Amino acid sequence: MYPDMMNMSPYSTVAHTQIDIDTDVLVAEETGLIQSLIVWNDEVNTFDWVIxxxxxxxxxxxxxxxxxxxxxxxxxxxxxxxxxFDTLKPMCEALLDRGISATIG
Incomplete structure (x- = not known):
């Protein structure tokens, strides 16, 4: 408990703060979902080619x-x-065109 509240009667009127959640922010995050471009190991491509x-x-x-x-x-x-996704898709396709195993997830 906060020190100021320790001396208050349980019958005192305490001002409560209400927090509003901005749902527009949540929707914006869902539509701009961050994805990962994943490169998978194989036994075909050399380090130099992947680099x-x-x-x-x-x-x-x-x-x-x-x-x-x-x-x-x-x-x-x-x-x-x-x-x-829209940024990663052409990168993924370009890696696949070079024979490198890649996915978006």
């Missing part, structure tokens, strides 16, 4: 692309980019 593709398609720095490629290799998959 080059992430730099070209996803605008990664070479260092970031290398880290992503290592995580994909050792973990089996990795979310290499986050964003809305």
């Amino acid at each position: 080059e593709s992430l730099v070209d398609i996803c605008n990664h720095t070479p260092e970031s692309a290398e880290q992503c490629a290592l995580i994909v290799h050792f973990s089996g998959k990795y979310a290499v980019k986050k964003g809305d």
